[in-house]
Amino acid sequence: MKFGYTILYVQDVPRTVAFYEAAFGLAPRFVHESGDFGEMETGATALAFSSLALITQLGKNPRPAVAGAPCCEIAFTTPDVAAAVERAVQAGAALVQAPEPMPWGQTVAYVNDCNGFLVELCTPMGAEHAPSCSRWPARWRAGRRPRAGARAQARASGGIRG
Template sequence: MQLGYVILYVPDVPATIAFYETAFGLKRRFIHDSNSYGELETGTTALAFASEEMAAHNGLTVRFHRPKETAAAVEVALVTPDVAAAFQRSVQSGASPVHPPKQKPWGQTVAYVKDLNGVLVELCSPMSA
């Protein structure tokens, strides 16, 4: 097996795709005509968003992300060589700051924000070999 998609259920797929384009510089792969599903170009594994209604349609019971609630125990990690600039860009674009960039003992720089839906997003430098 291989990881093909990470799919987050959100209230507004087009708004979330637009936010990720602006805040993180990701490129839109597509949004379905129904506006209930969309994907971003993120490398081998696609980051995708489906409408909250799609979760019910798929027979799923889930706890949806909400901006003012504690983040769920999951994160989207985006790798960038300039974590400080990515953190600033995302916050200026409407992300909620959680933790500013910090150098970790293993040499990686890491910061955290929450997206417009309350999803935790890690901004991190590449891992050294």
């Protein structure tokens, strides 16, 4: 099996495609003539947008798994997070968190896109970005990189900011 798409449900697909092109430098891969579906060129896995009208026509009702919970976060890696944030904000993104070095070695920033989705802009994560950190639990300091869920749990408990 291969992971093929992440689809975000939005009011206005053409506006969203134009925003992602301006804010993050992504090229449109495909936009249906109806304006109800579009994909961005992001490599092997597509970032796609579907209109809420289309998904409703198809009899689906997308909503968060838990009421009031965020529906998702997408992330783009870049060697220059500050420049990526500046470009995104100039294109209309709302700054959520300015670039900040994280204990696990990445620089991370957050913006909200034109639809309010949370977008993480961060440096790539690799072996060179995994220094020992006394704030990490012992199993993480032993050289095992934390799972994304474990990082999120640590953030929520106040163990890791970001």
